[in-house]
Amino acid sequence: MTVRAVQVIAGADVIAYHSARHGRSIARSIAAEHLRADHIEEALIYPVTTESTDHPGGYRGALDEFYETAAARLAVHLDAGRTVAVISEGDPLFYGSYQHMHKRLAHRYPTEVIPGVTSVSAAAARLGKPLAEADEVLTILPGTLPEEELTARLASTDTAVVMKLGRTFPTVRRAMERSGRLPEAHYVERATMTGERTEKLADIDAETVPYFSVSVVPSRIADLPPGTATxxxxxxxxxxxxxxxxxxxxxxxxxxxxxxxxxxxxxxxxxxxxxxxxxxxxxxxxxxxxxxxxxxxxxxxxxxxxxxxxxxxxxxxxxxxxxxxxxxxxxxxxxxxxxxxxxxxxxxxxxxxxxxxxxxxxxxxxxTAANAAAARAGAPLGHDYAVISLSDRLKPWEVIAERLHAAAGADLALALYNPGSRSRTWQVGKARELLLEHRAPDTPVILARDIGGPEESVRTVHLADLDPHQVDMRTLLIVGSSQTQAARRDDGTEVVWTPRRYPEG
The missing domain is CATH 3.40.1010.10 (Tetrapyrrole methylase, N-terminal domain)
Known part of the structure; x- marks a missing residue:
């Protein structure tokens, strides 16, 4: 507990805390030595935790009704001029129960929120491992997320803490394994409290995991030898x-x-x-x-x-x-x-x-570049399409020409990679001539250059007007099929799309 938290409890008339229906409160047990006999205690007992409920509004409805009732109970004390200290384990506004009181009361009464030591910080301290260093990104995740979401976020971050284990532990463990982070993951239970436990996550029996536990994937940099550089x-x-x-x-x-x-x-x-x-x-x-x-x-x-x-x-x-x-x-x-x-x-x-x-x-x-360019233009690859490189560095032009003929003859939209460079200046012109044997002169052609980069540009021209001098290695070409449409919308933007439905016969 912080010094300020102890001071506030000492000056309060009412001590409020949340608990499950068994009546035991971790927050109260942490602050117990600072409570006085003349403190008025308000135990805000949840009507439901993880079990089902017959409330007409379901689980969320039952909790919303509880928070409204609890806030009203505290408002009675506040209206009577009493100082109310709502105690919460960890930090009150970090996955804390207090936040529901704050939303309902803070705009009506003078309020001070005392920051606390989160379970994240406590777990790192008990492990003796830095959470993040230098430019590492720390991601904090609730274990209640779907497994696919957990896996994706664990795979993409540098370091992570997963909260709210308990019944979610099997899902969290699978997500750790699927993301490749299981060997790095640690388990911390009841950090800084009686019954504290720290182990490798891979060694934990799911049947022994309580709600008040976290998984930590600490800093990778911290494990490097001192003075290591890139x-x-x-x-x-x-x-x-x-x-x-x-x-x-x-x-x-x-x-x-x-x-x-x-x-x-x-x-x-x-x-x-x-x-x-x-x-x-x-x-x-x-x-x-x-x-x-x-x-x-x-x-x-x-x-x-x-x-x-x-x-x-x-x-x-x-x-x-x-x-x-x-x-x-x-x-x-x-x-x-x-x-x-x-x-x-x-x-x-x-x-x-x-x-x-x-x-x-x-x-x-x-x-891939074809999909990125298509998305910028609209949906020109919305039906069957072919992907062909115009580079003849690794295959002869005769093969490229044959494939262009075949794809164009089959009325496929085309994504053309590597259309030109300093040393290859004639291929685009030849490809245009060949394609005009199968396509109408007004067929939409998208010139997508540096997609996603600082010099991004997307233009649409007619096939007959395609200028090879406007094409380089950073440009990808998308040539429409006979069905591809181009239209200008009310906001001035032009979109290109190929219908998914193809004419019969």
Whole structure:
């Protein structure tokens, strides 16, 4: 208890506290030594806790009626000029019962809220582990959330505390395991009180878990050796240099089994990153990737970065697998979705060769450029569509032309990746000529550039008016089918969509 809390209790006429129907109150037991015989006590006893109720308003209705009645009881004392101290374990406005009194009374009577020590702070203190350090993000979650929501939030955050265990413990444990956080998770029961217990969460029997317990996933930085900093290394383009870089990167390697996770960052920035991918990037010991994509990932103490040029995918994959073979947890960073014209293919191709076939490899989905661009424009990919790269660096133009003919002849909308660059300036013009053999000149074409980035632009032109000089490597093209519509709405915005229903016959 804070000094101020003790002072307020000493000066109060009435002491109010919440309790279940058994009448015992943790808040009262904490403050018991400071209560006087002449204190008027108001025990605000809940009509229901976790059991069912026959109240016509259901569980919420029963509690709302209780809070109204309890507030009215305290108002009688306040109207009589008495000072009322409502005592609450932890902090009154942090998942506390007092907040329901505050909403009903604070606007009517002079009110002071005395902050308290939360169970979160108490649990960290008892574990002797920092909750968060440097730029780490702490997420506090109620265990009553659905399992999928818990899993997503645990995967995406740096550190976490899950409150309100008890009957929710099996769900929380599964969410910890599914998010990969179970090995880091600790269990704290009745922190700073009689009957306190702290253990690894994985070792806890669900039948022994009371409501007043929390799970803590503490700071990862706190477990690093003193003075650890983030280092940056560059993977090179030859097999010999890659092996040298690998040996350097794995100096002081940890024990245990490594793995490779291929992560897509989306088209740009953290808003496009899935919770699962965010968690994998935070948990990695080594990040491997094209420099531009690595720059999207926040720096974290203890992580090693291995940046390389965009044209050494096989060498990059081999480096990642070599690191994992030596026990490192490696994230290969890719743009968009790693399985669409990106790093997942390169990693799996190398991973299926000796000596890498036993190394665990996971591919995490990401928001691909086609979907991001389509969403900005409306819904041009709302019906069947094809995704084709116009780059002839890895396949001959004759194959690209044949596929464009086939997709256009089947009346598919098209998402065209890698349409042009400094060294590839004619492909867009050739593709336009080919597509005009199958499409009307006024077919909508979306030019989506730098989606999610600072120079984002989305324009719609007719296929016949598509200017190759307005297209570069940061542009994605979406070409509509014969059914694709473009319309201008009352607010001045233009939307493009392809109906889901296709004409019969």
């Amino acid at each position: 280092s940056t290394e560059t993977a090179t383009t030859t097999e010999t240099d890659t092996a040298t870089a690998t040996a350097t990167a794995t100096a002081g390697e940890p024990s245990g089994h490594g793995e490779v996770v291929v992560v897509g960052t989306g088209p740009a920035g953290p808003l496009w990153l899935t919770p699962e991918s965010r968690g994998a990037l935070a948990a990695a010991e080594d990040l491997v990737g094209y420099t531009t994509y690595l720059d999207r990932v926040p720096l974290r103490p203890g992580q090693r970065r291995h940046a390389s040029d965009n044209k050494v995918e096989s060498e990059r994959a081999e480096l990642a697998l070599d690191l994992a073979r030596r026990g490192r947890k490696v994230a290969v960073v890719s743009g968009g979705d790693p399985g669409i014209f990106a790093m997942a293919t390169a990693v799996l191709e190398v991973a299926c060769q000796a000596p890498y076939r036993a190394i665990p490899v996971r591919v995490l989905p990401g928001v």
